[in-house]
Amino acid sequence: MVQGLGTEGGPENPIWTFAKEYNITNTYSDYESILTYNETGYVNYTNLLDDFEDAWTVFEQNAGYIVTDNLQDRSMRAGLYQADWKPKMNMAAQAVEWWDWDWETSYSPDESSFVFGITGYNLTFYQYSEENNFVIDQRGFSAWLKGVASTFLQPNDTRLLFNTVITDVAYSSDGVTVTMDDGSCVEADYAVCTFSLGVLQNDVVTFEPELPQWKQDGIATFQMGTYTKIFYQFNETFWDPDTQFFLYASPTQRGYYPVWQSLSTEGFLPDSNIIFATMVGRDSYRIEAQDDEITKQEGLEVLRQMFPDVDIPEPIDFYYPRWSLEPWAYGSYSNWPPGTTLEMHQNLRANVERLYFAGEHTSAEYFGFLHGAWFEGREAGERIAGLITMECVNVESGCGNYTKYEVLHGTTDYAEYNAFNGMAVSPFFVADSS
Numbered sequence: 058m059v060q061g062l063g064t065e066g067g068p069e070n071p072i073w074t075f076a077k078e079y080n081i082t083n084t085y086s087d088y089e090s091i092l093t094y095n096e097t098g099y100v101n102y103t104n105l106l107d108d109f110e111d112a113w114t115v116f117e118q119n120a121g122y123i124v125t126d127n128l129q130d131r132s133m134r135a136g137l138y139q140a141d142w143k144p145k146m147n148m149a150a151q152a153v154e155w156w157d158w159d160w161e162t163s164y165s166p167d168e169s170s171f172v173f174g175i176t177g178y179n180l181t182f183y184q185y186s187e188e189n190n191f192v193i194d195q196r197g198f199s200a201w202l203k204g205v206a207s208t209f210l211q212p213n214d215t216r217l218l219f220n221t222v223i224t225d226v227a228y229s230s231d232g233v234t235v236t237m238d239d240g241s242c243v244e245a246d247y248a249v250c251t252f253s254l255g256v257l258q259n260d261v262v263t264f265e266p267e268l269p270q271w272k273q274d275g276i277a278t279f280q281m282g283t284y285t286k287i288f289y290q291f292n293e294t295f296w297d298p299d300t301q302f303f304l305y306a307s308p309t310q311r312g313y314y315p316v317w318q319s320l321s322t323e324g325f326l327p328d329s330n331i332i333f334a335t336m337v338g339r340d341s342y343r344i345e346a347q348d349d350e351i352t353k354q355e356g357l358e359v360l361r362q363m364f365p366d367v368d369i370p371e372p373i374d375f376y377y378p379r380w381s382l383e384p385w386a387y388g389s390y391s392n393w394p395p396g397t398t399l400e401m402h403q404n405l406r407a408n409v410e411r412l413y414f415a416g417e418h419t420s421a422e423y424f425g426f427l428h429g430a431w432f433e434g435r436e437a438g439e440r441i442a443g444l445i446t447m448e449c450v451n452v453e454s455g456c457g458n459y460t461k462y463e464v465l466h467g468t469t470d471y472a473e474y475n476a477f478n479g480m481a482v483s484p485f486f487v488a489d490s491s
Contacts, residue, residue, distance in 0.1 A: 163282025255387025
């Protein structure tokens with residue numbers, strides 16, 4: 058998925074730029090192409106989607122007031138409540154809320170920051186665009202990354218190591234040594250650690266010396282979400298082939314196989330007879346820990362409730378990944394918890410001696426997005442380049458060391474924070490809905 062493509066004459070998401078440059082096959086995700094269901098079958102509650110959008114215009118502005126008045130952050134649930142969005146036990150409203158919030162962040166409103174959840178959304182979808190394109194390229198989404206790499210790496214380039222597991226990272230004021238599980242090592246003056254937040258939180262790699270407490274606090278504070286797509290292929294398309302999305306409201310459980318997407322729809326993979334559901338958060342952890350057959354039957358039961366007049370057979374193929382169990386990922390992408398300060402995030406981002414950190418989780422503006430990882434990797438590289446060449450090539454954002462919380466002296470002022478870190482784009486912009 059390429060999220061937030063760009064506007065004509067305005068900024069363009071670099072991932073979209075690369076997707077076009079390397080001909081990544083993708084299709085526009087039309088969120089207006091949706092049908093709604095519950096345990097009885099088709100039930101039209103799309104009016105609730107409009108109600109949530111109305112509430113959005115209110116709580117979005119409220120988040121802006123918190124920023125401009127420098128008030129304490131709160132949970133997204135509190136923000137929704139104050140905008141008079143109170144789904145309670147209305148399961149259709151719960152499904153709509155999941156569609157508009159959990160599906161993007163991988164966490165519920167109760168577990169998400171209000172201020173940073175809104176600013177994170179605004180900076181991607183208002184700065185670039187609200188368009189999202191679903192990637193169906195059979196080469197895999199990484200085809201663009203391989204294309205970019207081919208501009209500076211030669212075939213069989215010895216600088217690129219495949220099937221290599223890092224076990225130890227030793228760092229100091231003189232350099233960094235990375236040790237692999239086969240005993241080999243790489244020594245460098247500087248290094249950029251792009252382990253996912255999930256890897257950092259699961260103590261997969263040993264750091265020598267142990268990371269300082271301020272760094273560990275930053276790692277521990279932020280959330281690593283899990284996003285699981287569950288694919289079913291049948292011998293026919295029994296759902297509406299002209300509709301992209303199908304929203305299901307379970308009568309008893311919020312976020313239970315709530316969103317289904319068709320790949321049989323024109324522009325995707327016509328005649329593939331593939332439909333897939335998405336689960337996030339605790340539901341992802343549960344299904345990723347259980348047997349395939351249990352998950353398959355759970356989803357089939359939901360489909361049979363959604364389409365009671367159809368004799369739905371067993372699928373001819375079935376698959377889903379287990380991101381929470383992958384030792385090189387331990388999840389999908391990060392989320393900003395409620396009440397968590399900029400200082401804590403800066404500690405997650407800051408370098409330790411000559412060891413730098415990058416990834417989507419280190420981006421205050423674009424956490425959770427692929428372009429966040431792109432910008433942060435470039436930022437770290439430019440800071441290091443400034444140290445090596447003694448010429449700052451990253452004037453807007455700064456060169457050399459990142460500032461950590463111990464140096465910020467407890468500031469919580471957003472303007473001061475931005476000035477201190479030289480941010481080119483403030484992550485706290487809230488657009489005027491008018």
